[in-house]
Amino acid sequence: MALTPEDVAKLAALARIDLTGEELQHLAPQLEGILEAVASVQQVADADIPPTSHALPLTNVFRPDEVRPSLPREDVLAGAPAAEEDRFRVPRILGEEA
Amino acid sequence: MSAAVMDYDEALAAFDPVMGLEVHVELSTASKMFCGCSTAFGAPPNTQTCPVCLGLPGALPVVNRTAVESAIRIGLALNCSIAEWCRFARKNYFYPDMPKNYQISQYDEPIAFDGWVEVDVDGEPFRIEIERAHMEEDTGKSLHVGGSTGRIHGASHSLLDYNRSGVPLIEIVTKPITGAGARAPEVARAYVAHLRDLLRALGVSDVRMEQGSLRCDANVSLRPDPAAPLGTRTETKNVNSLRSVERALRYEITRQAALLREGTPVTQETRHWHEDTGTTTAGRSKETAEDYRYFPEPDLVPVAPSREWVEELRATLPEQPHLRRKRLLAEWGYTELEMRDVVSSGALELIEQTVAAGCAPQAARKWWVGELARRANETGSELDALPISPAQVAQLQQLVEAGTINDKLARQVIEGVLAGEGEPAEVVESRGLAVVSDDDALGAAVDAAIAANPDVAEKIRGGKVQAAGALIGAVMKQMRGQADAARVRELILARLG
């Protein structure tokens, strides 16, 4: 498969990274090389092999429905790039709503 | 842009609507889905947050057991199969009110699937197939600043509060609902109302649509006839009341019908319902929509409810709302119409408890659906939030039946109880509201009334007994409503008969 700079740009948009044109040119062949190297997994992955998402077979790990102290609000907002009215201030959001 | 719409009857004559409903329910657990922060409503911004629900680097989720139990109970109440093994999945998309930029949800392995419910549409049963019910987490809330209306459009920036972030949600998805025809909007409304009652009876959610603890997204598409393949659908969001469910679907059907009639294809998109204008507007179209890149959540281990656990939970299920309603209708001797009023005013549980406290069913209905519903309406509160208990209503009715007070005085007693003046008997005492049936006190008032209305007295003497009403009224007025009306009548007739 060929991975063009345009393909990489689409993926970067999905991943919210504003790559420069230079980066796209540089990354596309590297990423293609990586994808070619890892594509071999398809050869051994027979349909009858179940996928493994978790290394160890734990199930049903729960916590009781008990309220624990939250962080003090000063701590919550201390790391915020910007805060206003006890809330995180962020640039305008391009919404679902038009 | 306001789209053209077609007359509803005309639209339904030309097209067959197919609906799909997605309902999100906020569970009323004490703590959040994956952390110990409180879920209590209305706290100051960002005071119910921690590294987990803020999505801080390094924090990890741990599943709330009660939320899983609620999910299973909801699944069982919807006649679903419960998965023997299922996982959480990450739904990846960037949005500022979602701290991790992925939502922990379930994808191809929901905890409950393949169920059905039977809802009541104007007295007729309608079966709706349930596709799935799955667990997920809520997002934070954004406040849009700088725009004229507080809406996202035109805002200069936004302020984020993550108190709701991570509150447990159950998403309930129907299979395509066909065969509803012109009644489609009513069917949708009946379904959401049914879910609301069911979830309330399960005790798993506050189900307050106005507070957002029950939210509905309505999909609808049109096709020329029931044999035709499904048409292109739209998904209408922000439908936050039962009335809106019905209105939004009705609008969307007429809008799509107008488009199809003029040969314009319907765009597959998300639309937003506007309560004020009664219309929907387009959001982002699905072509530019996100690829969610679901994959199994590696930070959480699979949920594998044992069959014993599922059966234990099944044993905790309340009677199904429609069966319970049928049973109570028969037990209480209400008419269908009376029962519908009871249910729609949210009085069913209250009446049941009032009857259990010894009150006659018709009297209980009269107080709750009449006087009390009126007062709740005036103050904008829910019926069950009024500061009067079913036991107090039963006591009130006992006082009426014992003749201590009459209906008119009972209204003043209710006012006293709601004002926090104590039990009904105490209010009667402290406000001096008991009916006077003492002949000496009543006799003087009767004599005064006869003296003041000689022409009426003459009529009664002449045999026009029905004219006694006017004199009774005069006595009542004189005694500020506290006279025993029956005794007053006897005394009048004894004097003039």
Place this chain on the structure above:
Amino acid sequence: MNEHLRRSAADLAADIAARRISSEEVTRAHLERIEAVDEEVHAFLHVDGERALAAARDVDARVAAGEPVGPLAGVPLGLKDVLTMRGAPTTCGSKILQGWHPPYDATVTRRLLEAGLVVLGKTNMDEFAMGSSTENSAYGPTRNPWDTSRIPGGSGGGSAAALAAFEAPLTIGTDTGGSIRQPAAVTGTVGVKPTYGGTSRYGLVALASSLDQPGPCARTVLDAALLHEVIGGHDPLDSTSIDAPVPDVVGAARSGDVTGLKVGVVRELGGAGYQPGVQQRFDEAVALLSSLGAEVVEVSCPSFEQALAAYYLILPSECSSNLAKFDAMRFGLRVGDDGSRSAEEVMNLTREAGFGDEVKRRIIIGTYALSSGYYDAYYGSAQKVRTLIVRDFAAAFETVDVLVSPTTPTTAWPLGERVDDPLAMYAADLCTIPSNLAGNASASFPVGLAPEDGLPVGLQVIAPPMADDRLYRVGAALERALTEQWGGSLLDRVPERAEVSA
């Protein structure tokens, strides 16, 4: 060099507990050493001397008051900058987290502090633990104390180099595909990746959640075991944490008895493609184990051939999702918020400016592998390979108690050599990756210097899940026999650093 610097953590702790020396004095010696050599080595990103000395004095006071203290109380330690600690920055070696002070402690951090260990500071690492050389740190590379023109391994190069440069007797690492073991191998130190779920990931900034595991780094096997015991054990804040006692790692490290232990040499991890000196030292160490009473056999794990490919799909997939939270909204760097740009534009600009090349590469590969239409071929297939690898291990452990291999195919390479050749860089983790995919316990122990370049060689030991004690049994046996053979520790041969100032 100060007399305290070359001593083991176990010895230092015993002397501190017996009031023969003070923790303050030991801590001060290490802070001075850092001051003297870290400008060259660059093992630390952040050092808080005042806080460390206060913690040391606190331990001294508790000892003086006769309070019982833990077996490592008062010993200085370096914490990999991927674990959160209140009151200190956590950067993960990334610009995007520059200046971020987390408002909470990682479970590992909390346990260290509760056990009286003295945290000197945060150690350097490849950005978000992506790399095998620590050259991907946004704050400059760490240098290998054996040869400062060479890489110290990665991603935990800072933690390994701090040990080899005698800046700390103990450090904490995290291992996603070899980030504890490979740096240990190329710096001649001990590094252990516990069983997945054996140590808590709470407060470890995730790279790949299903692979990451914190673990101990030390200069001796016993020190690593003592540290393992402090940080290990069940944590209710981590859903993948195993609810069982920590295996008796300290007992195993003290014993070092391998009589009758069945050792399997993995056929697929060695031979052609491995640096001759690496293979030679490995073969000698295996022969040594045999002479100590272990039963050595060859074992085949054919699916390991696909481990690297599967890993470089699973890791980027998980990491593309884990790193989505770095979006300039709630913490960390924000670029381009000039009042006109939207949140989405600011996210795009911040992630472009804040992430390094390797991070971008992996995020994009992961985004691709998970996207609709490619999921089954890439991520899905990789998960199947993971199943095959788990099966290979299970079959191997039917017949042997532990598996061994070289930790890395080569010794430390020159800085810069593989920076723009991702595939060559990835090959460094060839031997370590299978254990992360299967979640078992794995460690690297020093077994000598390669004759051709005089650089350290590591031997990897792999044990079944929750049999971490076996690692220490093998490690201690090798350490004892080799120390005797060499007439001292391998690290005695690290070139003396010219101490810049004191």
